[in-house]
Amino acid sequence: xxxxxxxxxxxxxxxxxxxxxxxxxxxxxxxxxxxxxxxxxxxxxxxxxxxxxxxxxxxxxxxxxxxxxxxxxxxxxxxxxxxxxxxxxxxxxxxxxxxxxxxxxxxxxxxxxxxxxxxxxxxxxxxxxxxxxxxxxxxxxxxxxxxxxxxxxxxxxxxxxxxxxxxxxxxxxxxxxxxxxxxxxxxxxxxxxxxxxxxxxxxxxxxxxxxxxxxxxxxxxxxxxxxxxxxxxxxxxxxxxxxxxxxxxxxxxxxxxxxxxxxxxxxxxxxxxxxxxxxxxxxxxxxxxxxxxxxxxxxxxxxxxxxxxxxxxxxxxxxxxxxxxxxxxxxxxxxxxxxxxxxx
Amino acid sequence: xxxxxxxxxxxxxxxxxxxxxxxxxxxxxxxxxxxxxxxxxxxxxxxxxxxxxxxxxxxxxxxxxxxxxxxxxxxxxxxxxxxxxxxxxxxxxxxxxxxxxxxxxxxxxxxxxxxxxxxxxxxxxxxxxxxxxxxxxxxxxxxxxxxxxxxxxxxxxxxxxxxxxxxxxxxxxxxxxxxxxxxxxxxxxxxxxxxxxxxxxxxxxxxxxxxxxxxxxxxxxxxxxxxxxxxxxxxxxxxxxxxxxxxxxxxxxxxxxxxxxxxxxxxxxxxxxxxxxxxxxxxxxxxxxxxxxxxxxxxxxxxxxxxxxxxxxxxxxxxxxxxxxxxxxxxxxxxxxxxxxxxx
Numbered sequence: 001x002x003x004x005x006x007x008x009x010x011x012x013x014x015x016x017x018x019x020x021x022x023x024x025x026x027x028x029x030x031x032x033x034x035x036x037x038x039x040x041x042x043x044x045x046x047x048x049x050x051x052x053x054x055x056x057x058x059x060x061x062x063x064x065x066x067x068x069x070x071x072x073x074x075x076x077x078x079x080x081x082x083x084x085x086x087x088x089x090x091x092x093x094x095x096x097x098x099x100x101x102x103x104x105x106x107x108x109x110x111x112x113x114x115x116x117x118x119x120x121x122x123x124x125x126x127x128x129x130x131x132x133x134x135x136x137x138x139x140x141x142x143x144x145x146x147x148x149x150x151x152x153x154x155x156x157x158x159x160x161x162x163x164x165x166x167x168x169x170x171x172x173x174x175x176x177x178x179x180x181x182x183x184x185x186x187x188x189x190x191x192x193x194x195x196x197x198x199x200x201x202x203x204x205x206x207x208x209x210x211x212x213x214x215x216x217x218x219x220x221x222x223x224x225x226x227x228x229x230x231x232x233x234x235x236x237x238x239x240x241x242x243x244x245x246x247x248x249x250x251x252x253x254x255x256x257x258x259x260x261x262x263x264x265x266x267x268x269x270x271x272x273x274x275x276x277x278x279x280x281x282x283x284x285x286x287x288x289x290x291x292x293x294x295x296x297x298x299x300x301x302x303x304x305x306x307x308x309x310x311x312x313x314x315x316x317x318x319x320x321x322x323x324x325x326x327x328x329x330x331x332x333x334x335x336x337x338x339x340x341x342x343x344x
Numbered sequence: 345x346x347x348x349x350x351x352x353x354x355x356x357x358x359x360x361x362x363x364x365x366x367x368x369x370x371x372x373x374x375x376x377x378x379x380x381x382x383x384x385x386x387x388x389x390x391x392x393x394x395x396x397x398x399x400x401x402x403x404x405x406x407x408x409x410x411x412x413x414x415x416x417x418x419x420x421x422x423x424x425x426x427x428x429x430x431x432x433x434x435x436x437x438x439x440x441x442x443x444x445x446x447x448x449x450x451x452x453x454x455x456x457x458x459x460x461x462x463x464x465x466x467x468x469x470x471x472x473x474x475x476x477x478x479x480x481x482x483x484x485x486x487x488x489x490x491x492x493x494x495x496x497x498x499x500x501x502x503x504x505x506x507x508x509x510x511x512x513x514x515x516x517x518x519x520x521x522x523x524x525x526x527x528x529x530x531x532x533x534x535x536x537x538x539x540x541x542x543x544x545x546x547x548x549x550x551x552x553x554x555x556x557x558x559x560x561x562x563x564x565x566x567x568x569x570x571x572x573x574x575x576x577x578x579x580x581x582x583x584x585x586x587x588x589x590x591x592x593x594x595x596x597x598x599x600x601x602x603x604x605x606x607x608x609x610x611x612x613x614x615x616x617x618x619x620x621x622x623x624x625x626x627x628x629x630x631x632x633x634x635x636x637x638x639x640x641x642x643x644x645x646x647x648x649x650x651x652x653x654x655x656x657x658x659x660x661x662x663x664x665x666x667x668x669x670x671x672x673x674x675x676x677x678x679x680x681x682x683x684x685x686x687x688x
Contacts, residue, residue: 148511159666160511166504167492177665321521322503325669 007098008136017136020256020263021191022083023102023128024095027109028181029119046089048076050116055085058108063100070230072244079232079240088248090119095267097254101138103150110154123181123330124158126151126174129191129292132261144172163335164292164322171292171335180330184300187269190282194289194340195262203257206233214239219285224251224270224278245270264288271302274309283315291318293336306334317341351442352480361480364600364607365535366427367446367472369438371453372525373463390433392420394460399429402452407444414574416588423576423584432592434463439611441598445482447494467525467674468502470495470518473535473636476605488516507679508636508666515636515679524674528644531613534626538633538684539606547601550577558583563629568595568614568622589614608632615646618653627661635662637680650678661685 008017031045052066059065059080068079078085082100086093092109096102103126113119126147134142140150148160151174159177164170171191202218211231215221220241221229227243234240237258243251249270256263264286272278275295283291295306303309307325318338326333352361375389396410403409403424412423422429426444430437436453440446447470457463470491478486484494492504495518503521508514515535546562555575559565564585565573571587578584581602587595593614600607608630616622619639627635639650647653651669662682670677 145510152511158511159509161508162506162510164505166489166506167496168503320671323671327664327667 008133015258017133017261018256018258019099019131019133019136020097020254020261020265021129021131022095022097022254022265023100023141024126024189024267025093025102025105026125026187027092027113027121028123029090029092029113029117030122030179032114032118032120045117045119047087047092047113047117047119048089050087050112054108054112054116055087058105058112059085061104061108062094062096062102063104064096064098068230068232068242070228070242070244072228073246074248075244075250077230077242077244077250079230079242083240083254084242084252086242086250086252091248093250095252095254095265097256099137099141101140103140103147106154121155122179123176124151124155124174125187125296127294128172130170130172132193132263147172148174159328161326163294163324163326163333164337169290169292169321169337171294173333175328175331177329181298182300184271184298184302185269185331186271186295186297186301186303186306187267188275188278189294190266190279190291191293192264192266192286192288192291193262195257195264196287196289197259199285199287200255200257200259200262203233203239203255204237206237206239207235209233211239211241215241220253223253223266223281223285224268227251243268272309273303274311275303276309276311279310279315283317288340290337290339293334293338295334296331297333298331306332310334310336359602361477361605362600362602363443363475363477363480364441364598364605364609365473365475366439366441366598366609367444367485368470368533368611369446369449370469370531371436371457371465372467373434373436373457373461374466374523376458376462376464389461389463391431391436391457391461391463392433394431394456398452398456398460399431402449402456403429405448405452406438406440406446407448408440408442412574412576412586414572414586414588416572417590418592419588419594421574421586421588421594423574423586427584427598428586428596430586430594430596435592437594439596439598439609441600443481443485445484447484447491450498465499466523467520468495468499468518469531469640471638472516474514474516476537476607491516492518503672505670507638507668507670507677508681513634513636513665513681515638517677519672519675521673525642526644528615528642528646529613529675530615530639530641530645530647530650531611532619532622533638534610534623534632534635535637536608536610536630536632536635537606539601539608540631540633541603543629543631544599544601544603544606547577547583547599548581550581550583551579553577555583555585559585564597567597567610567625567629568612571595587612616653617647618655619647620653620655623654632684634681634683637678637682639678640675641677642675650676654678654680 064080064082076087082098083095161173215231231241239255251268297306322337324335408426420431426442427439559575575585583599595612641650666681
């Protein structure tokens with residue numbers, strides 16, 4: 001990606017590092033209830049009423065900006081100079097890469113949700129994979145312990161976890177051990193590194209190319225059916241897409257194609273009874289050398305337990321380095337870390 | 345416990361903190377094989393041949409000393425001024441509390457195993473619960489990240505994990521992702537805090553009391569059948585026991601009874617098909633306010649998967665705050681964190 005924060009150039013001006021690894025913030029809101037049980041302006045509890053200029057101002061703090069917008073049914077989707085923002089009635093997802101400062105949005109987001117929608121936060125999921133170059137991040141994001149201290153200063157009952165290896169590839173999570181969200185919810189994420197050169201070629205030399213062509217030629221258009229895709233090519237390379245499904249479903253993909261620090265993220269909340277064939281399509285499309293996979297599901301999710309729906313039958317080209325299954329108050333989570341088998 | 349390191353007194357001389365939480369090091373060895381496939385002095389690969397004065401010297405580095413010795417079948421067991429040491433043919437377990445420096449034993453242990461038994465390490469498990477007062481520990485042990493860096497400087501392919509909440513009660517593990525131990529192996533640990541006053545009274549005012557009486561009156565004698573118990577009372581309070589089962593089975597219990605920092609650890613490698621009734625007896629005997637429970641099992645273990653044998657049916661007085669199930673190369677691990685339900 002050529003815009004925004006996080007570029008590191010050597011003396012000749014060549015980009016020597018870009019951190020594709022995103023910081024992902026997902027917030028769930030509910031109406032503030034008055035003491036007599038009445039909900040003040042309850043009909044206003046729709047986060048989409050927050051004015052666009054307020055959102056743009058909040059994004060300045062995060063060090064990124066809006067480059068594209070799309071909508072469908074109950075959702076607004078923004079492609080950002082670094083990744084994506086999704087806003088539906090009660091859920092806001094802000095995912096940003098590079099050296100953006102996503103947690104700097106929190107004060108603004110909580111204030112905007114109160115001011116325009118009379119809403120308060122009921123659940124939060126802040127997560128990220130370990131960075132390739134933590135030393136290049138702004139100070140708060142150099143270590144997850146500091147991010148946790150900051151979040152603990154804002155939220156009560158926050159719980160922080162590390163899945164995978166502290167001294168290797170891992171995935172950090174901060175969430176609230178609190179009220180449950182009473183609707184089906186599930187999130188699959190695949191965070192892929194060391195990607196195949198041929199695949200990455202689709203996302204190189206993008207200057208002057210149409211995003212629709214890249215979406216189609218790369219196979220992204222065929223990953224999830226009935227998806228309204230808003231794709232965006234960065235110059236001279238890089239690609240982002242937001243896909244909107246019916247109701248509040250979404251898919252989002254971000255590609256950093258440079259060989260030295262290639263990274264692709266795939267995320268969806270699409271409701272499925274079994275994610276195995278989707279996982280297989282993603283692996284065939286991007287051919288990562290390594291990846292971390294997480295699946296969050298709550299009790300109402302169509303697939304029920306996250307553990308039973310990721311059977312690994314289609315992962316036979318990969319060696320599993322870690323698999324962990326966590327039971328939280330309202331969600332369960334399956335985490336896996338896989339490395340491509342060099343013999344095959 | 346009144347001996348050894350880690351006592352913190354206020355001005356009046358009253359003990360204001362003692363860290364019962366142990367650092368647990370378990371090492372597995374195998375004979376060093378020569379290049380032609382011949383095992384040099386293979387019959388000597390029995391760690392019990394290491395002379396006692398060498399062991400005592402190694403323990404000086406850890407800042408603790410031997411206070412009692414027992415043996416049975418294939419095992420030597422030592423009660424230390426801070427916790428325990430078990431030595432069988434190929435396995436060594438060193439568990440020490442207070443402000444001992446258990447990792448300072450590593451260089452000596454590896455050298456002794458090579459010198460006297462021609463053995464090298466094939467697996468390591470270093471684990472501990474979060475300390476109550478990490479600020480009182482020696483520098484290396486104030487943060488697990490530093491312990492990991494130290495272990496990574498000695499071992500290749502070490503994998504470090506945090507189970508539970510980084511910002512709450514958690515349990516740290518460092519292990520090798522390497523060769524498998526080809527014999528059944530399983531370890532149950534329960535690390536208990538906020539213990540019941542009536543139960544802790546058994547381990548208070550121990551000056552002049554017989555350890556046998558404390559073992560019997562506290563109910564410890566009835567926890568595991570066919571167990572050769574070596575108990576030890578510390579003055580003015582505190583209790584440790586090593587229990588030897590047939591072959592290389594063991595049980596070890598350590599009690600820090602002071603109300604302000606009460607702590608009890610239970611650990612066994614007893615082979616069982618189901619640990620539920622043992623867990624229930626431990627909870628009834630010690631009545632902790634909170635506890636962390638871990639069960640490690642390898643493929644050969646009688647109970648198979650650690651997850652399926654901890655059914656929680658007998659934990660109905662407790663609320664589960666976390667449960668995580670991890671699949672490592674040779675072992676699986678179930679971790680749980682439970683808090684006593686105040687309503688009952």
